[in-house]
Amino acid sequence: MRRKITLKQIARELDVSISTVSKALKDSPEISEDTKQKIQAFAKLYNYRPNNIALSLKNRKTNTIGIIIPEIVHHFFSKVIRGVELVANQRGYNVIIGLSNESFSKEVINMEMLANGSIDGFIISISKETQQLQDYHHFNETMNQGMPIVMFDRVVSDINCDKVVVNDFNGAKRAVEKLIENKCENIALITTKDYVSVGKLRTQGYLDALQDHNITPEADLILKMGDTPDYEENLEILESEIEQLFKTNPKIDGVFAVNELYALYAMKVARKLGLDVPNNVQVIGFTDGVLSKHATPSLTTVSQHAQQMGEKAAHLLIDKLESENTDIEEQFQTVIITTDLVERESTK
Amino acid sequence: MRRKITLKQIARELDVSISTVSKALKDSPEISEDTKQKIQAFAKLYNYRPNNIALSLKNRKTNTIGIIIPEIVHHFFSKVIRGVELVANQRGYNVIIGLSNESFSKEVINMEMLANGSIDGFIISISKETQQLQDYHHFNETMNQGMPIVMFDRVVSDINCDKVVVNDFNGAKRAVEKLIENKCENIALITTKDYVSVGKLRTQGYLDALQDHNITPEADLILKMGDTPDYEENLEILESEIEQLFKTNPKIDGVFAVNELYALYAMKVARKLGLDVPNNVQVIGFTDGVLSKHATPSLTTVSQHAQQMGEKAAHLLIDKLESENTDIEEQFQTVIITTDLVERESTK
DNA sequence: ATGTATTACGAAAACGTTATAGTGTTAAAA
């Protein structure tokens, strides 16, 4: 078990200076062909690779990007990571992950842990708790130190940085319009509390679609769920609330849900109540995950193109990292990824 | 936008030496109280944090572990990552991810990219292609350089390293026994080609359970699927093959599938053919993912405790990293995580 | 007055690189 070989060791072994070895391995014209060949052969034999950490220190550049997300066991976020990793690798970067677990303090700690030189920049989707507390000092501090941030999906408008978002409003609106086109007359909405920015935007899309078609929204048809991590008891609450919704409003013939779990449970409840999807009730969800795809009937959803979001975020970040840092031109862009309505069996 | 402050800058500013600053910040008794207070106050004001990269270089220790997995958009793997990240963070480590995407070369490249000083050790689940090619040189080389590896789930028995595996054989056997207890007499198996180690082991568990109960396995009841990434066309093939299986064997009253997707499609097909789950056919899958949990009826599955696997793997690795490297005592352990049968609606 | 501790700091090396600026030798040009 020999340690990795270094320039110094090669130099000592071949009785030349470290500089000579370094240059020889870079095929510098300063070094004679003979010496170069000797050194290169030796380096190859011992499988020399420059030490990344030393390079990072020297160049003040780690070629690593940090991604902070609320949760990894989540189809959407893991797809984003895949996109980030793909682009990062293509462009010679590594990806280091930090999970906030929807907690503000873990988000802060994780960022501090990485901001001390470990990475060149961040890609972030903020935690629910951060959204609630609206405490964004850690983002500002990070950026003040010259470390760029790209936010995606759950962004904060007060912070000036590059962003990649999905058009939640439009996506939701389009989905509801689809239900209207399909002759639904009483469309329920299953959404989250308003502090979740995306939930709020999707709710607005729902309302706007109704308004455009001169349908007056009914408060009764709108169900706002509290925080719903995927625990058994919460699922039961979810199910019973939806059941309540259906029972008090038997006229419901369409449901738009702001995520796929809600949509799935809407279908579950409908079936339980003897309603056929899509003949009696049509359902559309948000987020194109596995559940929607493999459900029976499969769910029509608004696809967010998570991987594409990740790719775009990575490109934005790396572009910024590699641009000649002319400081003054601090111009940030917000890229909007358009959603697609993926029609499946839960709509006609 | 000021860069992060360094010891040198503090030293220059306060007109002391770098060593003094360093010691003062470490509360060394060598430094007078006065000076310490002055320096600490200054450092706090400018939010000084030691540069991680410099520390890594000095200590030849990055406090970062690399995790290489075939795919991240996968419930099992993302849960493992969550476990790894949890433990790593607790113990002061960061996690950097590499995706092999089931490709041998990407696995090798990713490992090489990280092995050059970026990380202290690896946690790996090998790609399908690597399993097929049986080329393990990159593992050996990495370990020869003194970098420890912990393998999980898809391990290779020829390599001497710490491992965390699930008892695939027992888990499968237990599942099939459950079906037998529940009076199933013609139990079908939906599995993968044999080169996938876990598929093979689960198949053996199936066979062993039958044998124990004096049931002669019928080749007709065993369906071996080729590689099935989650693409539309493959799903169709999957569905039609399963349909074929049911049609040629109408006596089937139980199905054991080596993953949840197969199990889900078995239920789909059964319903399509007018069979009720669990009354006519009982189904058990492997891997406790979202699909099983939210399917209708929900799927009885063999839970692998993915997060626990990740946690254990991280502990094993970090223990090794932090043990006094007495080289000689190269003792490796294989931790076996026991599976649980999670009973849901797809069995009686 | 001399020797010895103690206090409070600073210098320097080391981790592994790369890049800049020398340096000695030889060959060609003046």
Add this chain to the structure above:
DNA sequence: TTTTAACACTATAACGTTTTCGTAATACAT
């Protein structure tokens, strides 16, 4: 013969730490 240029290297600084060793200055004991 002297100057200049080319060649083939080497020395050194720097990236930001930590740590070992060294050293002034003061205090104390002899």
